[in-house]
Amino acid sequence: MEATTKPSAEQVEREIGEQLDQETFDPPSGFRDKALIGDESEPEAAARDPEAWWAKQAEALDWFEEPDQVLDDSEAPFYKWFVGGKLNASHNALDRHVEAGRGDRVAFHWRGEEGEERDVTYADLLRDVKRLANVLKERGIQPGDVVGIFLPMIPEVAVAMLACARIGAPHNVVFGGFSPDAVKERMEFSEAKGLITVDCARRKGKAADIKPAVDAFLDDVPSIETVVVVRNTGADVPMKEGRDLFYDEAIEAAGEDCPAEPLDAEHPLYVLYTSGSTAKPKGILHTTGGYLTGVAWTTKHVFDLKPDEDVFWCSADVGWVTGHSYIVYGPLMCGMTSVMYEGAPDYPDKDIWWELCERYGVTVFYTAPTAIRACMKWGISHPQKHDLSKLRLLGTVGEPINPKAWLWYWKLIGGERCPIVDTWWQTETGHIMITTLPGAQYAKPGSAGKPLPGLEAAVLDEEGNEVPAGEQGLLALRRPWPGMLRTLFKDDERFKETYFSKWDETTYFVGDAARKDKDGYFWIVGRVDDVVNVSGHRLSTAEVESAIVAHPRVAEAAVIGQQDEDTGQSIAAFVILEGEDSEGGEALEKELREHVAQRIGKLARPKRIIWTADVPKTRSGKIMRRLLRDIAEGRELGDVTTLREPGVMKDLEGKFAGEEE
Ligand code: PRX
Numbered sequence: 037m038e039a040t041t042k043p044s045a046e047q048v049e050r051e052i053g054e055q056l057d058q059e060t061f062d063p064p065s066g067f068r069d070k071a072l073i074g075d076e077s078e079p080e081a082a083a084r085d086p087e088a089w090w091a092k093q094a095e096a097l098d099w100f101e102e103p104d105q106v107l108d109d110s111e112a113p114f115y116k117w118f119v120g121g122k123l124n125a126s127h128n129a130l131d132r133h134v135e136a137g138r139g140d141r142v143a144f145h146w147r148g149e150e151g152e153e154r155d156v157t158y159a160d161l162l163r164d165v166k167r168l169a170n171v172l173k174e175r176g177i178q179p180g181d182v183v184g185i186f187l188p189m190i191p192e193v194a195v196a197m198l199a200c201a202r203i204g205a206p207h208n209v210v211f212g213g214f215s216p217d218a219v220k221e222r223m224e225f226s227e228a229k230g231l232i233t234v235d236c237a238r239r240k241g242k243a244a245d246i247k248p249a250v251d252a253f254l255d256d257v258p259s260i261e262t263v264v265v266v267r268n269t270g271a272d273v274p275m276k277e278g279r280d281l282f283y284d285e286a287i288e289a290a291g292e293d294c295p296a297e298p299l300d301a302e303h304p305l306y307v308l309y310t311s312g313s314t315a316k317p318k319g320i321l322h323t324t325g326g327y328l329t330g331v332a333w334t335t336k337h338v339f340d341l342k343p344d345e346d347v348f349w350c351s352a353d354v355g356w357v358t359g360h361s362y363i364v365y366g367p368l369m370c371g372m373t374s375v376m377y378e379g380a381p382d383y384p385d386k387d388i389w390w391e392l393c394e395r396y397g398v399t400v401f402y403t404a405p406t407a408i409r410a411c412m413k414w415g416i417s418h419p420q421k422h423d424l425s426k427l428r429l430l431g432t433v434g435e436p437i438n439p440k441a442w443l444w445y446w447k448l449i450g451g452e453r454c455p456i457v458d459t460w461w462q463t464e465t466g467h468i469m470i471t472t473l474p475g476a477q478y479a480k481p482g483s484a485g486k487p488l489p490g491l492e493a494a495v496l497d498e499e500g501n502e503v504p505a506g507e508q509g510l511l512a513l514r515r516p517w518p519g520m521l522r523t524l525f526k527d528d529e530r531f532k533e534t535y536f537s538k539w540d541e542t543t544y545f546v547g548d549a550a551r552k553d554k555d556g557y558f559w560i561v562g563r564v565d566d567v568v569n570v571s572g573h574r575l576s577t578a579e580v581e582s583a584i585v586a587h588p589r590v591a592e593a594a595v596i597g598q599q600d601e602d603t604g605q606s607i608a609a610f611v612i613l614e615g616e617d618s619e620g621g622e623a624l625e626k627e628l629r630e631h632v633a634q635r636i637g638k639l640a641r642p643k644r645i646i647w648t649a650d651v652p653k654t655r656s657g658k659i660m661r662r663l664l665r666d667i668a669e670g671r672e673l674g675d676v677t678t679l680r681e682p683g684v685m686k687d688l689e690g691k692f693a694g695e696e697e
Contacts, residue, residue, distance in 0.1 A: 042420050052443045060478040061446070063455050067428060071475020072340050078473070082489030089490050090117075090518055094329040096336075097369070098132045099123045100298040103325065107516065113536040113544075114523065115516040116302050117326035124296035125201035125305055125324055126169075128332075129368035130162040131296060142373045145347070145396045146191050149238050149379035156191045158371075161198065166294035167287035168199035168264075174290070175262040175281075177230055179204030179297060182307060184228040184260070186219050186250065188212045188237040189378045192266045192283065193354050194364050196232040197306075204297045205230075206304040206321075211355025212237055214637040220253040222309045223260060225319055226525055230262040232283070236269040240383040247273035254279075301325025307525045308357055310463040311576035312534065313565045319525030320357075320463045328369060330467040330519030334488065335366030338457055338468050339400045340429055340475060347426075349375035350402040351389065356573070357463040358433055362402060366467075381407060387418035390449075394422040401449070402431035402459075406571040406603050408441045411448075413602070419448050429474055431457045434572025435604040436560050442481035460484035460560055462546070463574070464535070466519030469493065470558050483557040491517050495552045500539035508561060511550040512543050520544070562605075566661065568597030569605050575640050577661065580607060583635035584642075587628055589614055594651040594659045595642070598668040606643035608668045610651050610688075618649040644668075646691065650684045652676075664688075 043051070068074055082089040091106045103121030133141065139159030146154040177183060183205045187193040189212070200207040208226045210219045223231065233250055236243040247265055251274060254260055265273065266283040275282070302323045309317040335341060341348060348367055352358035367374045375396050381389050389411075393401060411418065430450050437445075437458055446456055455474035461467060470493060472478070472485035479485065487493040494502050495509040503509035524531040538545035549561035563569060566577040577595040584593040592612040600606035611628070613620055620628070629641040646668075652660045655678065666673050667688050676682050 043416075045416050048416055048444075048447060052440060052447065055443055056439055058481075060480055061455070062478045063475050064453050066453060067340075067455055068475045072342075073337055073473045074475045076476060078337075078476075079486075079489045086490045086492075086515060090329065093333045093490075094118055094121075094325065094518070096332050097123055097128050097325070097328055100127075103301055109516065109542075112516075113532060113541045114528070115520065117323075117516075117518045118301035118329070121301040121325050122298040123301065123325055123328070124299055125328055125365065126165055126198040127202075127296035128328060129198055129201075129365065130158055130165060133158045133371045134162050138371060141343075141371065143368060144191055144194065144374055144376040146376045147378065147392055148190075149240070149383060151384075154191060158368075161191075161195060161368075163292060164192075164195045164287060165198045165202055166292055167290040168195055168283070169202040169294045170290040171264065171281070171286045172199060172205060172230060172262070173203055173294075175230065177203065177205050177262070179299070180304070181205045181229040182208050182226040184219070184223045184226070184231040185209040186212065186231065186233045186246070187266060187354075188234060188268065189354060189376060190234075190266065190268060191376065192232075194368070194376075196264075197354075197360075197364055198368075201305060201324075202294065202296050204299045204303055207306045208319075209306070209308060209355050209360065211353055211637070213353070213355070213639055215634050216249040216253055217635050218637055219250065220257060222317065223257050225309070225317070226307050227259045228257070229259055230264070231260050232264045232266070234266045234268045235273045236271045238269065238378065240380055243269050243271065245271070245273070251276075299324055302522070304522075306360065308360065308463055310357075311567055311574045311579055313567065313576065313578065315576065315578040315582040317576070317579070318530070318534070319527070320521045321523050321525050322466055322519070323522050326518030326520070327466050328365060330517060331361045331366040332369040334468040335362060335372075336370050337473065338459060338471055338488070339402070339431065341367075341370055341372055341400060343371040343373075346372065346399045347375065347397050348372050348400045348402075349377075349393070349396075349398045351377070351381070351407065352402075352404070352433075357466070361467050381410065382414070385418075386411075386414040387421050390419045390422040390424060393424055393427065397426045399426050400429045400431070401427060402433065404434040404572040405432050405437040405441055406435065408432070408437070408445050409602055412441060412444050416448055424449060424451065427451070427454050429457070430454045431459055433459045433461070433468075435569050436482060436484075436562070439481040455479060456481075458484045460558065464521045465513070465517070466521065469513070469517070470560075480557055483553070483559045485558065486556050487558075491515070493558060495550050495558075496539065496543075500543065505554045506551060508549055508551050510538075510564060511546040511548040511558070511560070512539065513546060514543055516542075563597075568595075568607055570597070570600075570607060570639060571603040573639055575607065575636075579636060580609065580632060580640050580642065583632045583640070584609055584611060584628060586635065587631050589620070589624065590628070592651070594661065594664055596661050596664045596668060598644070598665065600643065607640065608644040608646065608664075609642040610646045610648050610664060612648060612650065619647045620645070646688075648688060648691065650681065650687070652684045652688075653680050654678050655680045
């Protein structure tokens with residue numbers, strides 16, 4: 037690109053300002069003409085008979101035995117999909133592509149932090165998956181046994197997940213940024229029999245010891261009988277005889293033959309822990325046939341993917357559901373070539389993402405609004421250094437996108453020729469639920485769009501009545517869908533209570549506030565429970581509170597999510613100290629942040645700590661977070677009449693007035 041053709045930052049800013057009022061963006065004609073779905077016929081067909089429509093989509097998978105019933109709702113809300121069918125996720129992700137002669141196709145262009153590159157083909161993955169599956173079997177891991185995975189963004193993470201799927205052992209992946217304490221807890225809750233981890237992880241030029249950190253708790257989790265260690269940096273790490281194996285040595289010694297286990301459609305594929313309203317994370321359980329059907333359909337049609345032409349890149353971490361569905365299962369199911377990047381978006385430099393898009397010819401790119409806002413801050417020169425002309429579709433996920441960031445993405449990354457799909461979904465839903473079909477439906481910046489075919493969403497009031505168009509209410513999903521969570525791991529009661537008790541057992545309570553406009557487009561407002569969304573990651577206020585309170589100097593803590601320009605929301609903690617002193621000072625503030633990082637992970641560190649002598653509570657002793665949010669965000673206080681001691685608010689308000697100065 038010629039330097040003279042590039043607009044200046046001022047020009048971009050001005051143009052974005054001028055377009056802020058533009059409500060709708062039609063699919064660019066160059067895109068629409070070649071799109072897989074270019075009109076409304078698919079949503080219409082699905083609306084006529086959703087079950088039949090989903091049954092048709094399930095035909096995209098390779099079944100060992102065809103299902104004989106599409107949906108069994110006899111025990112609602114414990115729904116079953118594709119009953120009687122048998123299949124295997126790793127067979128669908130790998131074997132069938134290799135058997136069809138596509139073994140040499142690159143599954144992942146992997147890029148390491150320090151610029152290392154590996155092209156991993158479908159045949160490579162299949163060979164390693166079979167060998168690792170054999171290792172796990174030899175160690176006595178049986179169908180139904182949970183295997184923990186705590187790995188960075190390296191190809192072995194996909195091998196590990198698929199090896200588990202091959203033998204019917206549900207995996208429990210823990211995000212690499214979580215602390216060993218959080219890993220331990222998740223291993224205990226899921227009664228994991230094995231753990232696949234790494235010697236060290238790399239982050240921005242530094243290496244962090246993982247195996248030694250994991251060792252510190254392994255003896256306390258006796259269910260874990262096998263630990264497979266991937267040599268990532270090659271550091272010398274302690275290994276326990278009889279329990280620990282090096283990945284490379286183990287797969288080298290293992291047999292190469294390992295048929296994929298024919299599993300029931302409802303066989304558990306994975307459990308993934310996510311934050312809920314209480315301090316105990318929820319083990320979201322996904323099963324095989326329905327999940328894969330929903331993930332395969334959405335990967336192909338929301339991202340309009342053509343396996344022979346496209347290169348897909350979802351920049352999430354595989355430790356979150358976005359990585360499960362749109363780095364591993366969806367793209368592999370569709371036979372795609374994807375990019376997998378180990379590092380951070382600003383290392384070694386702030387143009388690394390765009391460098392990778394150019395280098396691998398990425399055509400479809402999927403990321404989070406918070407990342408786009410960070411890129412905006414870093415400036416337009418970074419994307420402008422690279423040729424992004426291969427891109428033809430962009431996506432976002434995790435939080436609402438503000439129109440300014442949407443326009444920046446549209447202009448600077450998409451060159452005004454790429455539709456943007458804003459995809460709303462959750463760990464629980466398994467796959468994308470609300471978005472726009474990029475070749476058929478216009479986008480409205482800030483709105484996720486409409487429910488995808490075969491799905492039904494509504495905005496309800498407390499009683500379950502639909503609220504008028506444009507008014508805020510509670511988002512609900514009204515009919516079961518194949519990729520839905522089946523339960524919370526070993527906690528059916530909490531599952532029912534959390535998702536199907538607000539209205540009735542056929543209406544799923546999302547936990548988000550939303551509005552639906554006159555065109556049927558959904559505008560997601562944010563969580564209505566005590567969950568905070570930091571950079572698109574879910575954190576529970578109760579979990580952070582309990583981490584803070586575990587510090588010996590803290591008597592009580594109240595945590596809220598406050599609006600944040602960069603991360604959407606950030607964590608603010610009101611902290612009451614033990615003893616007379618109510619002011620903690622800077623050193624303690626630092627210590628508390630570190631303490632939370634150790635207990636949960638760095639992403640849970642409070643951005644702001646507010647020392648206080650008391651927090652507002654109802655007469656029954658419940659912390660009134662609503663008031664704390666009002667205070668933190670400088671709003672006029674809501675109703676204080678139910679407070680036990682209304683005077684508390686005066687002190688806190690005074691404090692904030694001081695802090696803002
Ligand atoms: O509040 C919604 C928000 O993220 C929550 C789900 O978080 P999690 O299970 O971690 O999954 C994130 C990635 C799928 C939702 O309840 N959320 C997700 N996507 C959007 C969103 N909010 C607004 N717009 C979105 N596109």
